[in-house]
Structure formats: C-alpha cells, structure tokens
Amino acid sequence: MMIDRRRLLAGSSAFTAAMCLGAPALLGQAKQRVVVIGGGAGGATAAKYIARDSAGALDVVLVEPASEFMTCFHSNLYLGGFRDLKSITHSYDKLTSAYGVRHNRQAATQIDRDKKEVVLADGSRLPYDRVVVSPGIDLKYDSIPGWSQEHEESMPHAWKAGKQTEILKARLAAVPDGGTIVMIAPPNPYRCPPGPYERVSMMAHVLKTAGKTKCKIMVIDPKESFSKQGLFQAGWEKYYPGMVEWLGPKIHDGLKSVDPRTNTVETGFETYKNAALVNVIPAQWAGRIARDAGLANGSGYCAIDPETMRSSVDANIYVIGDACIAGDMPKSAFAANSQAKVAALNLRAELTGARAFPARYANTCWSLIAPDDTVKVGGSYGAKDGKIAAITTFVSQTGETEAMRKEQQAENMGWYAGITSDMFG
C-alpha cells in the first residue's frame, strides 16, 4: 500500500507542477529550455538523461562543435595497440534520433548569466532556463617554461583525445632503440589521476614489443606521490625492468625548462638532451567558458552544491565533470557520468516536478599496466559537510593473482562498452 500511495503522491505532485510550469506550453509558448555545453562524459550523459526522462517536456540543446566524440578514456589503450581509433570514437546520432536532443554543432563562447543566454561562435544566442556546463579541462599552456601551444606538435600533450593522440602514437613508434622518452607529469588537480602512469606503461609495452628494451622513459613529476603508485611501480619492475624511471620533486629538484627545438628537458638535477620524445602534460583548470562566466574560484575550478551539482554562484547553472570541484571524487569520465545523472535528476525536479532523491555518486578507474594486467581504484560518494565525500573506497593490491588481474582487464573493457552505451546509446 505504501508503494501505491507514494506513487500516487509523486504522480499528483508532478501533475500539479506540470499544470503550473507547463502553462506556457499549453498556451502555445516555448517549452522550458535546457542548454548543455560540451558533449563529453558529463555533457552527453546529462543531455541524454534530461531529454529521455523528461519525455519531450523540456527543450534540450547540446552545444558541441564535433560531430563525433573521441574518448580520452581508453586512448592510452589505443597508444598501447589494444584499441583502434574507431573503437574509441562515438556518434551523437542516437541522442538526437532516439531522445530528441537537438545538437547545435558550434562552440559555445560565452554564458551571459544576466540575460540567461549562451553565446555561440557565430554570435547567435541560445536562451536558457537552465544550463549544464561540462567543458572539461583547459591546459595551462604557460605552466611549463619554454613550452606553449605552438609546441604541442613537437612536444605533444595528448591530454585531449583527437589529433594529439595520433601524434603521440606516431612519435612513439618512431623512437629508436636506446632512445629516451621524457614525460612531464602534471600537478594536481588534473584529468585522470592514473592516466600519466598508465600511459608510461603503454609506452613501455610498445617499446618492449618492438624489441626496443634499451629505451628509457623518464617521468619528471611535480608530485611527491601519485595514484596507484605502488601498483604501477611494481608493474614497471615486473614487465619493463630498467625501462622506467620515476623522479619526484625531491629527486629532480624542479623542472627548469624545456626546449622544443632541441628536445631538451632541464631539471635542477639533470639535463636530458635530444630526447626521442617529450610528452608534456601541463597543469590544468576548468574550461575557459566556465572561468569566463565567473563560475570558477581561485583554484581555477568551479564550486558546486554536492547535493545537486548546482553551481555555488548561479542557481540556474549546473557544473559537472572535470571543470567542477568534486571533493573526494577524481576527475574521470566515470565521475562525470555519475555527476551528470545527479544534475539531470535535480534539474528535472526543478523544471518538471520529477521526483528528486538524495545525491549518490560512484567512480572506478581501471588502468592497464601490461596485457592482461589491470588494476583499479574506486569508491562510493555522497554529499557530506558541504562537499562530495567518499563513503567507501577500494584499490587493487600488489600481489593479486594473474587471474584476478586478467579479470579486471575484462571488466575494464566491459565498463568502456557500458559507459559509452550509457552516454551515446
């Protein structure tokens, strides 16, 4: 009986809300407008869930210039030869055909918060009732002395998937046996905490497979420690002995500069000249559109209400994914997808009277160290003390059986199919 009563109450409140909020629609005026900025793990999920679950009651526009999306997640597996580009590239077609999302293929350049309009690259404006901001990260091109955007082909970052990913793979293939690769790892907080170290693993795997075991990968890290450090370092020792050297700030004594013309990297401790490949992963902050709109604080990222994912500075705006300050959650596709669902639920509750429930978040990040050897870290999260706080977390252990690590790689592949189906399917 409780179930029936709850359903009845939920239904009647939704009906009442529809009667009030839907009145303009009944009079032939426009539906309430939702604009989603960015078609990645956060934005694509939010657009799909809002459009699907509001069943035509809201006008949902996804502002994303690309016709298809190449995932940053699993681009390391492309680098390692475990995936092709096609398998990490996804169309937005089903969002429009099955769920009624309108895909506006332009870049959003500005959010006019006073007028509640999103300004597009061609100067046109999209009015909104609510906007979901999911621009991901921007790279700080001035954070590495001697390196800037004009050098991203000679010293690729490959921290946004696309052409950069292909450049890095081609450059890796051209590294001669005995060559030195220098990776400059980013400071916290940045997209995909285990990403640089999975990339090191994939680079070493490619070199080893090609018989280039005299190569050396030097990791110049501004951090004292990094995600899954013990697991990665044990893996490097096991599979790629002598090929990977990780240097924390106490050892390298600070990155002094890079010279893209001579492929030189200078640290306080040593200068690496004529490197075969330098992979610069610079510092990061929220995508420009979020910062320009005044949504970011001094950290460069955007504060949110952990109960709803609503921006702390503008009640008509939700900020999700890498651009937001998600407390204990890492910047990952899984996290962005999870945050998008909380935002979608609360946005629908506001605009259509849908049932709202307490925010729940989840994350898991799998990392491939070698073929059939995958480790993972993850957790369950909720709103607590004004932030998204971890409730339970887990991480793989050193010494796990080969069978378990192999199973985890199968999970990793299954997760990829799952999240991309959840975003685009």
Place this chain on the structure above:
Amino acid sequence: MNKGRLSHPVLLAAALAAGSGSVEASPRGDRAFGEYLSAECVTCHQVTGRATGGIPPIVAWPEDQFIAVMQSYKAKDRDNNVMQTMAGRLSEDEIAALAAYFGSLPIQPLGN
C-alpha cells in the same frame, strides 16, 4: 463495515493475507526508486541487457536471484571490490527496489 467481524482473528488474518497478496502482485520494491538507484549501475551494466567483456548483464533477472546476489556482495561472500562497495552501501529496501527495476526491464535485441 462491521468492526466486530474484522477484529475476529481468523478473518483479520485472511484480510491481511489478501492485502499482502495484492502488494505481492506489484513489485516488492519501489520501481521508480530503483530506477534512480540504477543510475550507479548502468555506467558499467548495459541497460539493454547486452554484455561486453567482464561486465555481466543484470536485466530481466528474477527478483529473488538479484537480491540474493546483491546480499552476497554486501556480505562479502562474493569477490569483486567494485560490487562489494556498491552493494555495501545499499539497504535491503534499496536492493529490493533495484531488483524490481532491473527485473522489469526487457532484454533488447541488437539493432534497437
């Protein structure tokens, strides 16, 4: 209604049995609540019932089976730290709601 008749123990028991029967006819869990909770699951488990790699399908299961499996993860009788974490956070009602929701979903054939 005759108050005296309803308070008769045998009739009361019959009425309760009939009442519980009518609740049983609808899902034991709250499906809408389950749909909300399912958001955490469908990042890995495909809502279509298709499966890829090491993530099993979880739609269209009998509710009892779903509940039993989740309770095993919650009790850490079953391995897998992701599932132990997810199940560990769920109450009995939440597990029942998820069982009702996923149990009600059809397996979608390819092409849909």
